[in-house]
Amino acid sequence: MNAMSISERRPWKTVSPARIGTYAFLLVCALFFAMPLFIMLMTSFKTMEEIRSGSIFSLPSAPDLGAWVKAWSAACTGVACDGISVGFWNSVRILIPSVILSVLLGAVNGYALAHWNFRWAGIAFGLLMTGAFIPHQVYVYPLVQLFAWSGTFGTLAAIIAVHVIFGMPVMTLIFRNYFVSIPEEIFKAARMDGAGFWWVFFAIMLPMSTPIMIVAVIWQVTGIWNDFVLGLIFAGRENLPMTVQLNNIVNSQFGEREYNVDMAATILTALVPLVLYFISGRWFVRGIAAGAVKG
Numbered sequence: 001m002n003a004m005s006i007s008e009r010r011p012w013k014t015v016s017p018a019r020i021g022t023y024a025f026l027l028v029c030a031l032f033f034a035m036p037l038f039i040m041l042m043t044s045f046k047t048m049e050e051i052r053s054g055s056i057f058s059l060p061s062a063p064d065l066g067a068w069v070k071a072w073s074a075a076c077t078g079v080a081c082d083g084i085s086v087g088f089w090n091s092v093r094i095l096i097p098s099v100i101l102s103v104l105l106g107a108v109n110g111y112a113l114a115h116w117n118f119r120w121a122g123i124a125f126g127l128l129m130t131g132a133f134i135p136h137q138v139y140v141y142p143l144v145q146l147f148a149w150s151g152t153f154g155t156l157a158a159i160i161a162v163h164v165i166f167g168m169p170v171m172t173l174i175f176r177n178y179f180v181s182i183p184e185e186i187f188k189a190a191r192m193d194g195a196g197f198w199w200v201f202f203a204i205m206l207p208m209s210t211p212i213m214i215v216a217v218i219w220q221v222t223g224i225w226n227d228f229v230l231g232l233i234f235a236g237r238e239n240l241p242m243t244v245q246l247n248n249i250v251n252s253q254f255g256e257r258e259y260n261v262d263m264a265a266t267i268l269t270a271l272v273p274l275v276l277y278f279i280s281g282r283w284f285v286r287g288i289a290a291g292a293v294k295g
């Protein structure tokens with residue numbers, strides 16, 4: 001009896017073919033996504049002699065940070081050999097204002113579309129969402145002509161404006177769905193007290209939108225940091241982001257290809273979104289769930 005009662009209290013102890021199959025599938029998926037990262041990490045700590053003589057799955061016999069140092073400060077990205085650090089700081093200068101502006105403007109648009117029933121609001125929202133499904137390549141040539149006409153093509157302002165423009169539809173959709181889920185009585189009570197558009201937004205709506213704000217920031221940071229095409233076209237030679245510099249490192253080597261430097265530079269480039277997801281991944285899931293109550 002005691003044994004039966006213990007087994008009944010611990011149903012997770014039972015092993016079934018379905019449970020074994022589920023865990024086996026999850027294990028295979030984890031290995032599939034973790035194996036390339038493991039190979040890159042191990043290769044970055046090896047010397048070229050060890051890479052040529054050993055297996056790609058083997059651990060480094062004597063871990064060496066030389067490839068990391070060279071990738072950061074001495075790898076050639078074309079004519080200059082300043083490493084990927086130049087691209088890192090360019091990406092930071094692009095990222096911060098682009099994220100702040102796109103998230104803030106998306107929050108304002110979502111708030112207006114959710115609670116201010118102005119004329120043609122539905123049409124405006126539909127047109128804005130249409131832009132989210134049109135490939136970015138369609139807009140490239142018109143934007144190049146626009147920035148060239150205004151004299152800002154190839155500047156920091158141009159690439160920031162491009163990221164803000166392309167981020168607007170998704171940011172508006174995310175915030176609009178979240179603000180719709182907030183009880184309308186809160187908005188009506190503030191309006192009855194005489195609060196205007198901006199007072200309600202900054203004093204009530206924005207402080208209540210922390211979960212979805214985290215989702216929006218993670219979304220924009222990942223997309224802007226990993227961007228290659230837009231940075232290559234609009235940033236200009238002096239503001240090339242880290243992804244473009246990584247491509248230049250991989251394609252600017254002469255003679256022996258230094259795989260350890262390539263792997264170290266790749267990991268350094270991906271480090272910011274990886275760290276962001278590890279730190280705030282659970283908040284991302286909570287924010288997505290919070291914004292999925294209504295649509």
